[in-house]
Amino acid sequence: MANQSSPEGFLLLGFSEHPGLEKILFLVVLTSYLLTLVGNTLIIVLSVLDPRLHSPMYFFLCNLSFLDLCFTTSCVPQMLVNLGGPKKTISFLGCSVQLFIFLSLGTTECILLSVMAFDRYVAVCQPLHYATIIRPRLCRQLASVAWVIGLVESVVQTPPTLRLPFCPHRQVDDFVCEVPSLIRLSCGDTSYSEIQMAVASVLILIVPLSLILVSYGAIARAVLRINSAKGRRKALGTCSSHLTVVILFYSSVIAVYLQPRNPYAQERGKFFGLFYAVGTPSLNPLVYTLRNKEVKRAFRRLLGRDGDSREN
Secondary structure (H helix, E strand, C coil), X not given: CCCCCCCCCEEECCCCCXXXXXXXXXXXXXXXXXXXXXXXXXXXXHHHHCHHHCCHHXXXXXHHHHHHHHXXXXXXXXXXXXXXXXXXXXXXXXXXXXXXXXXXXXXXXXXXXXXXXXXXXXXXXXXXXXXXXXXXXXXXXXXXXXXXXXXXXXHHHHHHHXXXXXXXXXXXXXXXXXXXXXXXXXXXXXXXXXXXHHHHHHHHHHHHHXXXXXXXXXXXXXXXXXXXXXXXXXXXXXXXXXXXXXXXXXXXXXXXXCCCCCHHHHHHHHHXXXXXXXXXXXXXXXXXXXXXHHHHHHHHHHCCCCCHHHCC
Protein backbone atom coordinates (compact mmCIF):
# COMPACT_ATOMS: atom_id res chain seq x y z
CA MET A 1 0.00 0.00 0.00
CA ALA A 2 1.43 3.38 -0.94
CA ASN A 3 2.03 5.95 1.76
CA GLN A 4 -0.72 8.52 1.23
CA SER A 5 0.64 10.91 3.86
CA SER A 6 3.90 11.84 2.22
CA PRO A 7 2.77 14.74 -0.01
CA GLU A 8 0.31 16.25 2.49
CA GLY A 9 1.81 15.78 5.93
CA PHE A 10 -0.11 15.15 9.13
CA LEU A 11 -2.57 16.71 11.55
CA LEU A 12 -1.29 16.79 15.13
CA LEU A 13 -4.47 16.62 17.18
CA GLY A 14 -2.78 17.03 20.54
CA PHE A 15 -5.38 18.40 22.97
CA SER A 16 -7.56 20.04 20.30
CA GLU A 17 -10.69 18.51 21.84
CA HIS A 18 -10.05 20.72 24.90
CA PRO A 19 -9.65 24.33 23.61
CA GLY A 20 -9.62 25.75 27.12
CA LEU A 21 -6.85 23.38 28.15
CA GLU A 22 -4.82 24.33 25.09
CA LYS A 23 -4.63 27.97 26.24
CA ILE A 24 -3.35 26.90 29.64
CA LEU A 25 -0.88 24.46 28.11
CA PHE A 26 0.41 27.16 25.76
CA LEU A 27 1.48 29.28 28.75
CA VAL A 28 2.88 26.26 30.59
CA VAL A 29 4.88 25.06 27.58
CA LEU A 30 6.18 28.55 26.80
CA THR A 31 7.26 29.12 30.41
CA SER A 32 8.90 25.69 30.62
CA TYR A 33 10.74 26.28 27.35
CA LEU A 34 12.12 29.62 28.52
CA LEU A 35 13.27 27.98 31.78
CA THR A 36 14.88 25.21 29.73
CA LEU A 37 16.78 27.69 27.57
CA VAL A 38 17.98 29.81 30.50
CA GLY A 39 18.73 26.98 32.95
CA ASN A 40 20.55 24.62 30.61
CA THR A 41 22.50 27.41 28.90
CA LEU A 42 23.61 28.64 32.32
CA ILE A 43 24.84 25.18 33.30
CA ILE A 44 26.81 24.85 30.03
CA VAL A 45 28.37 28.31 30.46
CA LEU A 46 29.34 27.64 34.09
CA SER A 47 30.73 24.19 33.26
CA VAL A 48 32.89 25.62 30.48
CA LEU A 49 34.07 28.87 32.09
CA ASP A 50 34.60 27.86 35.73
CA PRO A 51 37.77 25.74 36.22
CA ARG A 52 36.39 24.32 39.48
CA LEU A 53 33.62 22.61 37.50
CA HIS A 54 36.03 20.91 35.10
CA SER A 55 35.27 17.46 36.50
CA PRO A 56 33.64 14.31 35.05
CA MET A 57 30.34 14.97 36.83
CA TYR A 58 29.94 18.39 35.23
CA PHE A 59 31.23 17.18 31.88
CA PHE A 60 28.34 14.71 31.74
CA LEU A 61 25.93 17.32 33.10
CA CYS A 62 27.03 19.70 30.32
CA ASN A 63 26.24 16.97 27.78
CA LEU A 64 22.83 16.44 29.37
CA SER A 65 22.05 20.16 29.28
CA PHE A 66 23.03 20.46 25.61
CA LEU A 67 20.91 17.40 24.83
CA ASP A 68 17.89 18.89 26.60
CA LEU A 69 18.27 22.15 24.68
CA CYS A 70 18.24 20.30 21.35
CA PHE A 71 15.44 17.96 22.46
CA THR A 72 12.97 20.68 23.41
CA THR A 73 13.87 22.95 20.49
CA SER A 74 13.02 20.13 18.08
CA CYS A 75 9.38 20.07 19.21
CA VAL A 76 8.36 23.10 21.30
CA PRO A 77 8.12 25.73 18.50
CA GLN A 78 5.78 23.45 16.52
CA MET A 79 3.89 22.64 19.71
CA LEU A 80 3.36 26.33 20.51
CA VAL A 81 2.01 26.96 17.01
CA ASN A 82 -0.45 24.08 17.42
CA LEU A 83 -1.54 25.13 20.91
CA GLY A 84 -1.80 28.82 20.09
CA GLY A 85 -4.01 28.66 17.01
CA PRO A 86 -6.19 26.57 14.72
CA LYS A 87 -3.28 25.33 12.62
CA LYS A 88 -2.44 21.75 13.61
CA THR A 89 -0.56 20.57 10.53
CA ILE A 90 3.02 19.43 10.15
CA SER A 91 4.66 18.52 6.86
CA PHE A 92 5.85 15.00 6.17
CA LEU A 93 9.45 16.27 6.16
CA GLY A 94 8.91 18.14 9.41
CA CYS A 95 7.41 15.06 11.02
CA SER A 96 10.30 12.93 9.75
CA VAL A 97 12.91 15.30 11.18
CA GLN A 98 11.06 15.54 14.49
CA LEU A 99 10.78 11.76 14.76
CA PHE A 100 14.48 11.29 13.94
CA ILE A 101 15.60 13.85 16.53
CA PHE A 102 13.22 12.54 19.19
CA LEU A 103 14.43 8.97 18.81
CA SER A 104 18.10 9.93 18.65
CA LEU A 105 18.15 12.33 21.62
CA GLY A 106 15.74 10.27 23.71
CA THR A 107 17.97 7.22 23.31
CA THR A 108 21.08 9.26 24.02
CA GLU A 109 19.57 10.54 27.28
CA CYS A 110 18.77 6.99 28.42
CA ILE A 111 22.38 5.90 27.86
CA LEU A 112 23.84 9.14 29.27
CA LEU A 113 21.87 8.80 32.52
CA SER A 114 23.25 5.28 32.98
CA VAL A 115 26.78 6.60 32.34
CA MET A 116 26.21 9.28 34.98
CA ALA A 117 25.04 6.57 37.40
CA PHE A 118 28.33 4.71 36.80
CA ASP A 119 30.22 7.92 37.53
CA ARG A 120 28.35 8.32 40.84
CA TYR A 121 28.96 4.64 41.67
CA VAL A 122 32.72 5.05 41.32
CA ALA A 123 32.66 8.34 43.27
CA VAL A 124 30.88 6.77 46.24
CA CYS A 125 32.06 3.14 46.19
CA GLN A 126 35.66 3.64 45.04
CA PRO A 127 36.53 7.24 45.97
CA LEU A 128 40.28 6.58 46.30
CA HIS A 129 40.45 5.26 42.72
CA TYR A 130 38.00 7.75 41.19
CA ALA A 131 40.64 9.90 39.49
CA THR A 132 42.37 6.91 37.94
CA ILE A 133 39.15 5.24 36.74
CA ILE A 134 37.09 8.20 35.52
CA ARG A 135 39.74 9.85 33.38
CA PRO A 136 38.96 12.65 30.88
CA ARG A 137 39.56 10.31 27.95
CA LEU A 138 37.10 7.75 29.34
CA CYS A 139 34.53 10.51 29.89
CA ARG A 140 34.76 11.55 26.26
CA GLN A 141 34.52 7.94 25.11
CA LEU A 142 31.43 7.21 27.25
CA ALA A 143 29.70 10.39 26.11
CA SER A 144 30.52 9.57 22.48
CA VAL A 145 29.09 6.07 22.88
CA ALA A 146 25.83 7.54 24.21
CA TRP A 147 25.49 9.93 21.25
CA VAL A 148 26.42 7.26 18.67
CA ILE A 149 23.95 4.71 20.08
CA GLY A 150 21.22 7.36 19.90
CA LEU A 151 22.06 8.09 16.27
CA VAL A 152 22.14 4.41 15.33
CA GLU A 153 18.80 3.71 17.03
CA SER A 154 17.17 6.58 15.13
CA VAL A 155 18.68 5.50 11.80
CA VAL A 156 17.35 1.97 12.35
CA GLN A 157 13.84 2.77 13.57
CA THR A 158 12.84 5.98 11.78
CA PRO A 159 12.66 4.74 8.13
CA PRO A 160 10.41 1.69 8.82
CA THR A 161 8.06 3.85 10.90
CA LEU A 162 7.74 6.44 8.14
CA ARG A 163 7.05 3.72 5.55
CA LEU A 164 3.94 2.50 7.36
CA PRO A 165 0.68 2.66 5.33
CA PHE A 166 -0.91 5.60 7.14
CA CYS A 167 -4.67 6.11 7.18
CA PRO A 168 -6.04 8.77 4.78
CA HIS A 169 -7.31 11.03 7.59
CA ARG A 170 -3.66 11.69 8.59
CA GLN A 171 -4.69 12.57 12.16
CA VAL A 172 -1.94 11.87 14.69
CA ASP A 173 -3.48 11.67 18.15
CA ASP A 174 -0.50 13.36 19.77
CA PHE A 175 1.28 16.72 19.88
CA VAL A 176 4.54 15.42 18.32
CA CYS A 177 5.53 12.75 15.81
CA GLU A 178 6.52 9.75 17.92
CA VAL A 179 6.73 6.06 17.13
CA PRO A 180 3.70 4.93 19.20
CA SER A 181 1.39 7.60 17.76
CA LEU A 182 2.49 6.93 14.17
CA ILE A 183 1.99 3.19 14.62
CA ARG A 184 -1.57 3.89 15.83
CA LEU A 185 -2.13 5.99 12.68
CA SER A 186 -1.36 3.05 10.39
CA CYS A 187 -4.22 1.25 8.64
CA GLY A 188 -2.08 -1.75 7.70
CA ASP A 189 -0.13 -4.46 9.46
CA THR A 190 2.04 -2.96 12.21
CA SER A 191 3.40 -6.21 13.66
CA TYR A 192 6.97 -5.57 12.55
CA SER A 193 6.96 -1.99 13.87
CA GLU A 194 5.47 -3.07 17.18
CA ILE A 195 8.07 -5.81 17.61
CA GLN A 196 10.82 -3.38 16.69
CA MET A 197 9.52 -0.84 19.23
CA ALA A 198 9.28 -3.54 21.92
CA VAL A 199 12.85 -4.70 21.31
CA ALA A 200 14.10 -1.10 21.28
CA SER A 201 12.22 -0.38 24.52
CA VAL A 202 13.96 -3.29 26.24
CA LEU A 203 17.42 -2.40 24.93
CA ILE A 204 17.15 1.38 25.31
CA LEU A 205 14.89 1.72 28.36
CA ILE A 206 14.97 -1.42 30.47
CA VAL A 207 18.68 -2.34 30.15
CA PRO A 208 20.04 1.16 31.04
CA LEU A 209 17.48 1.49 33.83
CA SER A 210 18.56 -1.89 35.21
CA LEU A 211 22.19 -0.77 35.19
CA ILE A 212 21.19 2.41 37.02
CA LEU A 213 19.31 0.41 39.66
CA VAL A 214 22.28 -1.94 40.12
CA SER A 215 24.60 1.06 40.53
CA TYR A 216 22.36 2.65 43.14
CA GLY A 217 21.98 -0.68 44.93
CA ALA A 218 25.77 -0.78 45.34
CA ILE A 219 25.78 2.89 46.35
CA ALA A 220 23.12 2.24 49.01
CA ARG A 221 25.18 -0.60 50.48
CA ALA A 222 28.29 1.58 50.53
CA VAL A 223 26.43 4.44 52.22
CA LEU A 224 25.06 2.12 54.92
CA ARG A 225 28.62 1.07 55.77
CA ILE A 226 29.61 4.69 56.50
CA ASN A 227 29.69 5.22 60.26
CA SER A 228 29.12 8.98 60.53
CA ALA A 229 25.78 10.60 59.73
CA LYS A 230 27.63 13.52 58.10
CA GLY A 231 29.47 11.13 55.80
CA ARG A 232 26.24 9.42 54.78
CA ARG A 233 24.59 12.78 54.02
CA LYS A 234 27.57 13.86 51.93
CA ALA A 235 27.58 10.61 49.96
CA LEU A 236 23.83 10.78 49.34
CA GLY A 237 24.12 14.45 48.38
CA THR A 238 26.39 13.55 45.46
CA CYS A 239 23.72 11.22 44.06
CA SER A 240 20.35 12.74 44.98
CA SER A 241 20.16 15.15 42.03
CA HIS A 242 20.93 12.47 39.46
CA LEU A 243 18.52 10.01 41.04
CA THR A 244 15.75 12.63 40.95
CA VAL A 245 16.37 13.26 37.23
CA VAL A 246 16.33 9.50 36.55
CA ILE A 247 12.97 9.10 38.29
CA LEU A 248 11.42 12.06 36.43
CA PHE A 249 12.68 10.98 33.02
CA TYR A 250 12.18 7.22 33.13
CA SER A 251 8.75 7.30 34.78
CA SER A 252 7.36 9.51 32.00
CA VAL A 253 9.13 7.74 29.10
CA ILE A 254 8.03 4.28 30.26
CA ALA A 255 4.46 5.56 30.59
CA VAL A 256 4.59 6.61 26.90
CA TYR A 257 6.38 3.67 25.28
CA LEU A 258 5.16 0.78 27.44
CA GLN A 259 1.53 1.81 27.90
CA PRO A 260 -1.33 -0.61 27.11
CA ARG A 261 -3.37 0.02 23.97
CA ASN A 262 -6.62 1.54 25.24
CA PRO A 263 -8.16 5.05 24.99
CA TYR A 264 -7.59 5.91 28.65
CA ALA A 265 -3.91 4.95 28.56
CA GLN A 266 -3.49 6.78 25.26
CA GLU A 267 -4.92 10.03 26.68
CA ARG A 268 -2.83 9.70 29.82
CA GLY A 269 0.22 8.96 27.67
CA LYS A 270 -0.10 12.35 25.96
CA PHE A 271 0.31 14.10 29.30
CA PHE A 272 3.31 11.95 30.20
CA GLY A 273 4.77 12.63 26.76
CA LEU A 274 4.28 16.35 27.25
CA PHE A 275 6.02 16.11 30.62
CA TYR A 276 9.13 14.31 29.38
CA ALA A 277 9.36 16.47 26.23
CA VAL A 278 8.89 19.81 27.99
CA GLY A 279 8.82 19.33 31.76
CA THR A 280 11.94 17.30 32.53
CA PRO A 281 14.34 19.47 30.44
CA SER A 282 13.16 22.53 32.40
CA LEU A 283 13.34 20.76 35.77
CA ASN A 284 16.79 19.22 35.28
CA PRO A 285 18.69 22.53 35.76
CA LEU A 286 16.63 23.30 38.88
CA VAL A 287 17.31 19.85 40.33
CA TYR A 288 21.05 20.17 39.74
CA THR A 289 21.40 23.76 40.99
CA LEU A 290 19.03 24.18 43.94
CA ARG A 291 20.91 21.65 46.10
CA ASN A 292 24.32 21.99 44.48
CA LYS A 293 26.61 24.37 46.34
CA GLU A 294 29.37 24.14 43.73
CA VAL A 295 27.08 25.37 40.94
CA LYS A 296 25.72 28.19 43.13
CA ARG A 297 29.25 29.25 44.02
CA ALA A 298 30.27 29.14 40.34
CA PHE A 299 27.28 31.34 39.48
CA ARG A 300 28.31 33.89 42.11
CA ARG A 301 31.85 33.88 40.78
CA LEU A 302 30.49 34.46 37.28
CA LEU A 303 28.64 37.51 38.61
CA GLY A 304 31.82 38.71 40.31
CA ARG A 305 30.66 37.88 43.81
CA ASP A 306 32.46 35.01 45.54
CA GLY A 307 29.96 33.48 47.91
CA ASP A 308 32.21 30.69 49.21
CA SER A 309 32.54 32.27 52.58
CA ARG A 310 28.79 32.46 53.04
CA GLU A 311 28.12 28.84 52.06
CA ASN A 312 28.18 26.22 54.81
